[in-house]
Amino acid sequence: MQYLLATPELPDDRDHPLRLGFGTEAGAVDAARFRERFGVRLVEGYGSSEGGAAIQRTPDTPAGAIGRAAARDDLAVVDPETGEERAAAVFDEGGRLVNGAEAIGELVNRGDTPFEGYWRNAEADAARVRGGWYWTGDLFFRDLDGFLYFAGRTDDRLRVDSENLAAAMIENILARWGDAAAVAVYAVPDPVAGDQVMAALALREGAVFEAAAFAAFLAAQPDLGTKMAPRFVRIVPAMPVTATNKVHRVALRREGFRSTDPVWWNGAGGGAYRPLGGEELAGLLAEYEAHGRTALLSSISPMA
Template sequence: MPLFHSNAVLAGWSVGIGSGAAMVPAAFSASRFLDDIRRCGATYMNYVGKPLAYVLATPERPDDRDNPLRVAFGNEATDRDIEESARRFDCTVWDGFGSTENAVIVTREPGTPRGSIGKGLDGVAVYNSATVTECPAAEFDAAGALINADEAIGELVNTHGAGFFSGYYNDQEATDERLRHGMFWSGDLAYKDADGWIYLAGRTADWMRVDGENLATAPIERILQRLPALNRVAVYAVPDDHVGDQVMAAMVLQDAAELTPEMFEEFLAAQPDLSPKAWPRYVRIAADLPGTATNKILKRELVQQGPTPGGGVLWSRRDRRATGTTSGEEGGYVVTG
């Protein structure tokens, strides 16, 4: 992790200082990951974004568990990445959620449901930014699909105020944007169930409107990540030819994995909690996705590129309106690039 980022300072450097341990400078490489861990005798690592997914894409070896690593701590790993990393490398993976400003903190408690990031500390809530009121609890159908997204999805806030946040350096306008109505507004969309478990829905810019229905990207990504052939995925909106948005998914497959349009359609049809309107209209299969220095996927760059192969292959699905139906099972994917 680069030391300009709060994760490296709070979850890396300060851990080394507090425990009296050595901190090893290293450039991240998925293929050299275990070699670096063994060479340095590292017992702890911190991460943000998709490094665990990168590592898991490398071929598994019989001696992967033979390493000194005890704990990996970070955020934004998927359930599958957490479980597979723990199994493959014989370590504990603690994945939490916290805003860079340390104003909104969510922890995974024992019993956290799959897909949830846990429960928030006192004061963490989901609010409607227009009405400045707390959103109602999420409701699900028998298949587990969210049925009241318009009402339940809102912005993660700290109702107690700024928490540990004291403001952005020399940027009062940005500070004021975060601190409104006596609360800290994170910019992260989420929903909370009746038991208080929080589920991310993306950033505030990740809303899309497809055929008159509001959709959030993160729930779609969580469903697509059930696909064994998939290593990383980003779901985002691209403009519809007529009005609103269409769903696009940029995907990186596991090493040596095979996925055809027919296999992908079969998978989509088997997901009972995936709305037909949430089926990706465009699918990019690429060797990698654009990322930041902290291994986060750069969705804004993907959005700017639009429905293009981006150096990979693009699958396009026939417009459902051309068939006079809203069923996701109509049309079929064709390779267009």
């Protein structure tokens, strides 16, 4: 959807037979833009490939939500470490989730499922079914009415200054930036403890990354929490994808900020982005070494 939206607008954008898109994985911002431009409503769904959990969309599903649990499922959002159910989501007047640290957790199915296990893979079985529950490996939060909102894969969770963040929520905000054709958010290790936020951006044709304009855009977003602004920004010619056309987050995390693509950073988080290279990169790597966290970084050679 992002790449289609990045193409130049044409007078015949609505001259087509398409009436509905399902399962496109588009964020709320892109879905609204797509409907406005092409006249097509995008509907998202959720179902575990193994059949362990499913969410059904109903006519009263709020914007941004996937839906409610299917009738046969007993779905809950729980702390992945303790199994305790997470608090209901609380939103401010602008629709921003204000209690993400307490509300975001892993989606589990506590009821019966048709999942019978993986073929000759006891280790994978043990990771998927624990304590009699089916663990989806996906992050969600749930509002007071029981509607479920997708927040990313468990691998996409970030912990910044002891605060839990979900990559998908930050991506939905960055997708509003007019020069972005595609966005991916992921964690890189903090030099001392936890994570820092990194974003990969593929720009629209003809666009050039302007650090000051991007920083101003971030400052203008009312639902961008104080820990959510990317510390690192990587400008990619095209978003890397897997064989199934999903963003290749593993590759992005593996390379981190030591990429051959242009990388910008805002140092101590002051908001001003500058190119990462030379002495600044050397100083940053020395900080990781001083705290014994160099091994957490990729083995890829530093940028030239």
